[in-house]
Amino acid sequence: MFKKILIPVAPDHAEAIDDSIAVARKLAGPDTKITALSVLEVVPLYVAAEVPTEVYERSCQEMQKTLTEAFRDLPEVEVRAVTGSPASRIVDEVRDEGFDLIVIRSHKPGIQDWFLGSTAGRVVRHAPCSVHVVR
Numbered sequence: 001m002f003k004k005i006l007i008p009v010a011p012d013h014a015e016a017i018d019d020s021i022a023v024a025r026k027l028a029g030p031d032t033k034i035t036a037l038s039v040l041e042v043v044p045l046y047v048a049a050e051v052p053t054e055v056y057e058r059s060c061q062e063m064q065k066t067l068t069e070a071f072r073d074l075p076e077v078e079v080r081a082v083t084g085s086p087a088s089r090i091v092d093e094v095r096d097e098g099f100d101l102i103v104i105r106s107h108k109p110g111i112q113d114w115f116l117g118s119t120a121g122r123v124v125r126h127a128p129c130s131v132h133v134v135r
Helices: 011-016 018-027 053-070 086-097 111-116 119-126
Strands: 002-008 028-040 078-083 101-105 130-134
Touching: 002 018, 002 086, 011 028, 011 053, 018 028, 018 101, 018 130, 028 053, 028 086, 053 078, 078 086, 086 101, 086 119, 101 119, 119 130
Parallel strands: 002 028, 002 101, 028 078, 101 130
Antiparallel strands: none
């Protein structure tokens, strides 16, 4: 069984977390800590200079509320919303916090994913722990 499980939640897909939660629960032990993390992507630096920091703070607060509501029936799940590059921030969180499993949703790839790659794909390639991809 896994001791620390991270469930990354895309800000625009917070309503589609039931499958990820079900997988995490099946792979969790009795003392497993589960964390849901949403990473709000920051805009490029040349645009960020024109965006007040309050916009990011407000977006994180709103996402935190959305996650809290989505996980209201699971008070044992810690929820967090942060800013950054999603794949990099997820991998950094895993390394910094010592997670031993990531349960991440994937989507049907679009044309942009063939050229740029998906967040789930980047996480799978760079994660220092096991990754369970939910399709």
